[in-house]
Amino acid sequence: MATAGDPDIITDFIVPANVTTIDGNFFTFTGMRALVKSGPPTNTTTFTAWKAGLAEFQALNGQSVSYDVLYFPAGSINPPHTRVRPTGLLFLLQGIDDIVLAKSFKTEVATIQALKATLAPKP
Structure with missing residues (x-):
C-alpha cells in the first residue's frame, strides 16, 4: 500500500503580488545556465x-522545493548529512561518487578509494 500527501494542501503555486503576467518566463529560471x-x-x-x-x-512558492548546485573539488567527498524531509535528487555530472559505489558494493568508502587508486592510469 502506498500513501502520499501534499505538504501544502492550500495551493499548488502562489503568484506573487508584484507579478501581473504568468507565462513561460515566470516558470523559467535562467540563473544556472552559465554552469551548464x-x-x-x-x-x-x-x-x-x-x-x-x-x-x-x-515560481517555487508553494512547491516545497529549491535547487542547489554543489561543486566538490577533485578528491573531496560529500559529507554525511540529513534532510528535513526524506527527499533528494542527485545528478552526478562527472566521476563516480565513492559513497554511491560503497553502498552499491556493500563495502566501505576507504575500500572503494583504495581500489580506484590502483586502477587509476599511471602517468
Missing part, C-alpha cells in the same frame, strides 16, 4: 554552491 554551458569550474579548489530558492525563483 561552461561545465564545472576548473580553477576552483574549494567547495562552491549555487542556489535557487524562493528568493531567487518566485
